[in-house]
Amino acid sequence: MKAFTLHAEQVVKTYGGVVALADGNLTVQSGEVMALLGANGSGKSTLSKILTGVISPNKGRVLIDGKAVTFGAPDDARRIGISAVYQELSLIPDLTVAENIWLAHEPLRAGFVNRREMRNRTQSLLDLFKGMVKPNLTPDVTIAGLTPDERQIVEILKALSFDPRLMILDEATASLDSQQVNRLFELVRGWKSQGMAVVFVSHRMEEIFRIADKATVLRNGRTVGERDIAATHERELVDLMIEGAAVLQRERAPDGRTDQPVRLSLENLKTDTLKGVSLQVHDGELLGLGGLQGQGQSDLLMAVFGAIRSSGAITLSGQKQHFSHPRQAMKADVALVPGDRGSEGLLLIRSILENLMLASWNTYGTPIRMNQARQDGTRVADEMRLIRSSLDAPVSSLSGGNAQKVVIGKWLLRSPKLLLLNDPTKGIDVGAKAEFYHLLKQLRDAGTAILFYSSDDDELLGLCNRVLVLHDGQVSAELHGAELTREKLVAASMGAA
Ligand SMILES: Nc1ncnc2c1ncn2[C@@H]1O[C@H](COP(=O)(O)OP(=O)(O)OP(=O)(O)O)[C@@H](O)[C@H]1O
Ligand SMILES: [Mg+2]
Structure with missing residues (x-):
């Protein structure tokens, strides 16, 4: 050449x-x-x-x-x-x-x-x-x-x-x-x-x-x-x-929080790609899901959310709950942040505010308390450092990463009891990531149970006390404490026990 x-x-x-x-x-x-x-x-x-x-x-x-x-x-x-x-x-x-x-x-x-x-x-x-x-x-x-x-x-x-x-x-x-x-x-x-x-x-x-x-x-x-x-x-x-960038603080919880009540329990959960997964997430716990792409992580989150069919037992706060539609999951204070902003999660021609409120309108009464909605939307947008001309601009005018912040913000507004995160930080910059980690930690410390799939090993290592690695639709390793290292994560991702 x-x-x-x-x-x-x-x-x-x-x-x-x-x-x-x-x-x-x-x-x-x-x-x-x-x-x-x-x-x-x-x-x-x-x-x-x-x-x-x-x-x-x-x-x-x-x-x-x-x-x-x-x-x-x-x-x-x-x-x-x-x-x-x-x-x-x-x-x-x-x-x-x-x-x-x-x-x-x-x-x-x-x-x-x-x-x-x-x-x-x-x-x-x-x-x-x-x-x-x-x-x-x-x-x-x-x-x-x-x-x-x-x-x-x-x-x-x-x-x-x-x-x-x-x-x-x-x-x-x-x-x-x-x-x-x-x-x-x-x-x-x-x-x-x-x-x-x-x-x-x-x-x-x-x-x-x-x-x-x-x-x-x-x-x-x-x-x-x-x-x-x-x-x-x-x-x-x-x-x-970034002017005056926040120091990237990635800290795990003081310890495992597994003394708190179990919020979500799965027993032998199966879908087309999941071959029987069992796990428990406690209140105030940020449980990581790791592994290579497509090993069943998305399926697991979608099945719990009622977005795809599954068999096995799902127990939420002590009660059997097999949602057949995301609406039911949302009613039960479960939220899912998708990672793919293109096909899921955003109405591109609608305004930023409308998109932020998409999952929460019902909580603002009829007629809708618009001022309150705008206040809450502004707060979340600011917390996530959403760069926009105004909340009324269409989502389609945002840069890719800022659009993803809207997807995340939309669910944070609902203050869920169980938060399912499907590789949420794809394409968002280091500053916004730091803000997002901070929000996650706040939610965790306030008692939210969080199930967090990330394709970024650094995130799992930095934020989670416990990580389940999926391989070929099954849990190939549960890593915590001193076991939770990059080497072990990679090895388990490849299917090595
Ligand atoms: N078609 C458009 N109409 C209006 N504003 C736009 C349009 N395309 C981009 N912008 C604005 O221009 C700025 C730069 O956008 P750009 O997509 O180049 O950012 P980026 O650096 O690629 O961000 P990211 O990391 O989020 O992908 C942003 O503020 C965005 O909102
Ligand atoms: Mg871009």
Whole structure:
């Protein structure tokens, strides 16, 4: 691959009165991984989309080897070798994996789509993630039946199918488990050695330090610095990102709290993926669920919430409770925070306030006590540092991470007795994460029973006293006290007892 340098210079993008990007600057060269860092709403996705021609800037330039380029559309950017995985997934549910990957650039023979070639090339791409996805992920399955991590992998392969020389990965790891991330990083190292440039956006600091060579930091839409990864450290980057950043305090409860009454008890719970799980969560306990993606963690939470069918016994506060609909669960003060803001949890054209209130309107009486609702909504939005122009703006105008804060805030407003968290912090920045951890600890200390699935091992290690690791639909380990270490977590995730 021919060496090249890409510059983005003083790029500005506004939406009406909202400044999405005030002064975006970025330089990346072939053979280099440039991390693009910043808090939620700082302009990372906006800058990424400008580099790929999805949106056009109001001001500023993009240069390749010193020559200005303008893109009318993403096709123009692809033609010169820039490809991206966007934060919002873009696959068409009814088309197959192969059709999605090759959409609008199908391999042709004599003017017709060469379907066999298309299948073969898709299979070679899927083989890059061999062992990391279920074997039934083939070129011919439709997207609709895939899990979030599988969709994410297809998005990555789609971007790769354009054979780019600059690849932009905007939160492409947020839905992947640690093994899948490892594989992606192996691939990225391979791409680098072939001279590809990579722009890497992630809110997981640990990933930045593993894969990036340099980091460009955005704050409030402005590039505020570039650092060599080898010559910086997490604290410096966080300070650049967030003014007066809270020190990331991750502390476990003083001890296990297992002397409190049992709030939730499961006995031999089974679903399509769960093969019989038993557990107990006590009031005031933050019980972690770990393991690789798709080992039954989501199923477990959804089954307790009444969102999917299950067999076995579910006991809530001493009473058998097998909910057949989430409405019943909500009535019993159970809340579920989904991790996938796209398909669950938000009405995009509705306002932020309406979305925050979505789960709680019934608690505000008829006629609705609107002032009280607005007060409560404002409090939760402030606690979560939700960056917005107003609570009446549509949720669709929020950055990805800020939208996820609305999903979380919506359930916190209900003050649940049992809180089910399904990988809730995907895509939210370090500052908001710290706030969220703080809220979780408050809830825990106030006696809420919390069942917390996270794909981020650091979170489980930092917040939980006890973690159940799921593997293949079963509990492969229960770790607590001195047993609760990263090594043991990883080993148990792989199914080792
Ligand atoms: N279509 C839009 N209309 C109005 N405002 C927008 C639009 N797109 C982005 N914004 C605003 O521009 C700012 C930057 O958004 P952007 O999505 O680039 O942030 P980000 O750094 O990618 O954040 P995150 O980490 O949450 O993904 C945000 O305040 C966002 O609300
Ligand atoms: Mg973004």
